[in-house]
Amino acid sequence: MENINEGSFVMGTTSEGIVHGVVEHIMIEGGVYGVPGTEYAIQSMPPENPAMAVRIYKEEDGKWKPTAYSIGMMYKDAEAQDINDHQMENKTIKDYHGMGKAESVRVGQMVSWNSSGGRAEGKVRRVLRSGSYKVPNSDFTISGTEDSPAAVIELYRDGKPTKIIVGHKVETLSVKKSLWLGSFDPRGISKNG
Numbered sequence: 001m002e003n004i005n006e007g008s009f010v011m012g013t014t015s016e017g018i019v020h021g022v023v024e025h026i027m028i029e030g031g032v033y034g035v036p037g038t039e040y041a042i043q044s045m046p047p048e049n050p051a052m053a054v055r056i057y058k059e060e061d062g063k064w065k066p067t068a069y070s071i072g073m074m075y076k077d078a079e080a081q082d083i084n085d086h087q088m089e090n091k092t093i094k095d096y097h098g099m100g101k102a103e104s105v106r107v108g109q110m111v112s113w114n115s116s117g118g119r120a121e122g123k124v125r126r127v128l129r130s131g132s133y134k135v136p137n138s139d140f141t142i143s144g145t146e147d148s149p150a151a152v153i154e155l156y157r158d159g160k161p162t163k164i165i166v167g168h169k170v171e172t173l174s175v176k177k178s179l180w181l182g183s184f185d186p187r188g189i190s191k192n193g
Contacts, residue, residue: 004080009064010054012078014071015040015108017175020081021054024070033072039108039123042072049076057083105151111173122166126152135167142167 004010008023027033027044033051034041044051054073057064064083105111105124112121126133128144133152135142144150148169155164 004052004075004078009057009081009083010073010078011081012054012073013106014054014073014077015042016071019054019056019071019073020059020064021056021071021073022066023052023078024055025053026075027051027053040072042074045074049074051075052078054078105149105170105173105175109175110156111151111153111175113168113173120155120166122153122155123161124151125154125165127170128152133167136165140167142169144170 004023004026006023006026009020010023011018011020027050028046030044030046031051032041032043033053042051052073052075053070056067056069056071058067059065105127107124107127109124110121111124112119114120128142128150129146130144132141132143133150134140135152142150142152148171151168151170151173153166153168155162155166
């Protein structure tokens with residue numbers, strides 16, 4: 001495991017997608033980071049995978065600068081970076097994290113996909129990396145493997161859950177960005193600025 005400490009500059013996957021920042025606190029004591037019961041809450045699992053509070057940094061004019069926001073990130077979803085030799089431009093998730101798109105989709109994330117009625121969206125409820133899942137109220141069964149995972153998703157309409165469950169191969173999904181343009185959605189994210 002990488003040696004990430006408080007003060008380390010990291011890049012990692014969060015509820016908002018890939019972010020960069022400085023680790024402010026590692027929850028070695030356990031507990032929940034964020035507002036319990038919300039999509040932004042993450043459970044710390046020390047010692048193997050503690051939750052971390054990360055001050056979000058944005059790249060401006062080739063330099064990394066802190067923002068007013070912190071976000072929760074799991075230790076195993078982070079990768080230490082050199083703040084003086086790390087540029088975001090023209091990178092993909094695979095470039096950032098040594099992982100493909102399939103590994104980047106996680107339970108609780110909002111995703112979108114092409115459907116017969118246009119672009120659809122929903123929240124990932126389960127990721128299948130082995131085995132099959134019978135989609136409720138349908139004759140459809142979806143299967144996932146390590147190389148080709150599948151996702152069980154609750155369909156959302158007009159930003160609200162519908163209780164309709166669908167299944168899709170992860171490679172067909174796009175992770176939704178925050179609706180807060182130019183910044184991060186402050187709901188459930190502590191502002192320490």
